[in-house]
Amino acid sequence: MTSHQSTKESKKITWNRNSWILVLGIIFIAATLRSPLTSVGPIISYIKDGLDISNVLAGFITTIPLLAFAIVSPFAPKFSRIYGFEKTLLFAMVILTVGIFSRSLGNTFFLLLGTALIGIAIAFGNVLLPALIKLKFPLQVGLLTSIFTVAMNIMASIAAGISYPIANTSFGWKGALGCWIILAIIAIIIWLPQLRQKVEIKENHSHAKLSKPIWKYPLTWAITFAMGLQSLIFYTTAAWIPAMLESQGMSPSQSGWMFSIMQFSQLPMTFLIPILAGRRSNQRSLVAMFGIFYIVGFAGILMNWTALTIVWMILLGLAGGASFGLAMMFFSLRSRNALEAAELSGTAQSIGYLLAAAGPVLYGYIHDLWNSWHAANILYALTVIGLLIASWISAKDRYVTADK
Numbered sequence: 001m002t003s004h005q006s007t008k009e010s011k012k013i014t015w016n017r018n019s020w021i022l023v024l025g026i027i028f029i030a031a032t033l034r035s036p037l038t039s040v041g042p043i044i045s046y047i048k049d050g051l052d053i054s055n056v057l058a059g060f061i062t063t064i065p066l067l068a069f070a071i072v073s074p075f076a077p078k079f080s081r082i083y084g085f086e087k088t089l090l091f092a093m094v095i096l097t098v099g100i101f102s103r104s105l106g107n108t109f110f111l112l113l114g115t116a117l118i119g120i121a122i123a124f125g126n127v128l129l130p131a132l133i134k135l136k137f138p139l140q141v142g143l144l145t146s147i148f149t150v151a152m153n154i155m156a157s158i159a160a161g162i163s164y165p166i167a168n169t170s171f172g173w174k175g176a177l178g179c180w181i182i183l184a185i186i187a188i189i190i191w192l193p194q195l196r197q198k199v200e201i202k203e204n205h206s207h208a209k210l211s212k213p214i215w216k217y218p219l220t221w222a223i224t225f226a227m228g229l230q231s232l233i234f235y236t237t238a239a240w241i242p243a244m245l246e247s248q249g250m251s252p253s254q255s256g257w258m259f260s261i262m263q264f265s266q267l268p269m270t271f272l273i274p275i276l277a278g279r280r281s282n283q284r285s286l287v288a289m290f291g292i293f294y295i296v297g298f299a300g301i302l303m304n305w306t307a308l309t310i311v312w313m314i315l316l317g318l319a320g321g322a323s324f325g326l327a328m329m330f331f332s333l334r335s336r337n338a339l340e341a342a343e344l345s346g347t348a349q350s351i352g353y354l355l356a357a358a359g360p361v362l363y364g365y366i367h368d369l370w371n372s373w374h375a376a377n378i379l380y381a382l383t384v385i386g387l388l389i390a391s392w393i394s395a396k397d398r399y400v401t402a403d404k
C-alpha cells in the first residue's frame with residue numbers, strides 16, 4: 001500500500017472546538033519559530049555597538065541557532081516519546097520565553113545564553129510540529145502544513161521589517177529583541193488546553209517501532225539532503241545576495257528591497273505546495289517546477305541582467321518557498337505514523353541545518369579566495385543540482401522504512 005493510499009484510509013477527523021484551538025495553537029507556535037531569529041539581522045550593528053563586541057562574535061549570534069538545530073533536533077523525538085508532543089512543545093515555548101528574556105538583558109553572556117536557548121526551543125518546534133500535524137490531522141496534512149509554514153514565514157518577514165524601527169525608538173535594540181516574548185507568552189497560553197488532549201501512541205502500534213535507526217534507511221538521506229540544501233540556498237542568499245547586487249551597481253537600500261521581495265515571494269508557494277503535494281502520490285512535477293525557477297533566477301543574476309533583477313528575485317522566492325514547503329511535507333508523506341515522522345524530521349533537520357550553517361561561510365571563503373562573485377556562485381549551481389537530485393528521489397511515492 002502506498003503512503004498516499006494509506007493517508008486516504010486514515011480515520012476521519014471530527015472538527016470541533018478542540019480542533020480549532022489546536023490549529024490556533026499550531027499557528028502561534030509556528031509564528032515564534034523564525035521571528036526571534038530574523039529580528040536580529042537588521043539591528044546587528046546596534047547590538048555590536050551596544051555591547052562593544054567584535055564582528056566575529058556578532059556574526060556568531062546568527063550561527064548559534066543553526067548549530068542548536070543541528071545538535072538538538074535528534075533528541076526532540078525522544079522527548080516526545082517520554083512526555084508526549086503536547087508537553088514537549090509547551091516546555092519548548094517556556095525555554096523560548098526564557099531565552100528571549102535573557103537575550104534582551106543587555107549583557108554579552110546573557111545574549112549568547114539566550115540565543116542558545118532560543119535555538120534549542122525552536123529546534124523542538126521545527127521537528128515536532130510536522131509530526132503532530134500528521135498525528136492529529138492525518139487527512140489534512142497538506143492544509144495544516146501550509147498554515148504552519150505560512151505563519152512561520154509571515155512572522156519572519158514582519159520581524160525583519162519592524163526590528164529596525166523599534167530599535168530606533170526609546171526601547172532600543174534590547175526592546176527590539178525582547179518584544180517577541182509577548183508572542184511566546186501568547187503561544188503558551190493558547191497551548192495550555194492541549195495538555196488535556198494528549199493522544200497516547202502505544203509502542204505496539206503497527207510500525208511504531210523502527211527495526212533499525214532511521215538514518216540507516218537510504219531514503220532518509222535523500223530527504224535530509226533535500227532539507228539541508230534548500231536551507232543552504234536560503235541562508236546563503238540571505239547573507240550574500242544583497243552584497244552581490246551592490247557589486248552590480250545597486251544601492252544598499254535597493255539591494256535590501258530586492259531581498260525583501262524575494263522573501264515575500266516565498267509566501268504563495270509555502271501555502272500552495274504542501275496542499276498540492278498532499279493531493280498527489282508523486283511530487284516530481286513540483287520538483288521540476290521549482291528547479292526551473294531556481295535555474296532561471298540564478299542564471300539571470302549570474303549573467304548580470306540587472307534590469308530584470310526583480311524578476312530573478314521573485315523566481316528565487318517562489319523556488320525557495322516551494323522547495324521548503326515540499327521538504328517539510330516529505331516528513332509526513334514518507335512516514336507511516338507520527339513517531340516515524342518525528343524521527344525522520346529530527347534526523348533530516350539536524351544534518352540539514354548543519355549543511356545550512358556551512359553555506360554562508362563556504363560562499364564567503366570561495367569569494368575571498370578567488371576575489372570573484374562568479375567563482376563563489378559555482379556553489380549555487382552545485383547546490384541546485386544536488387537539491388534537484390535529492391528532491392527527485394524523495395518525491396517518489398513510498399515510505400522511508402520500505403525503501404529498497
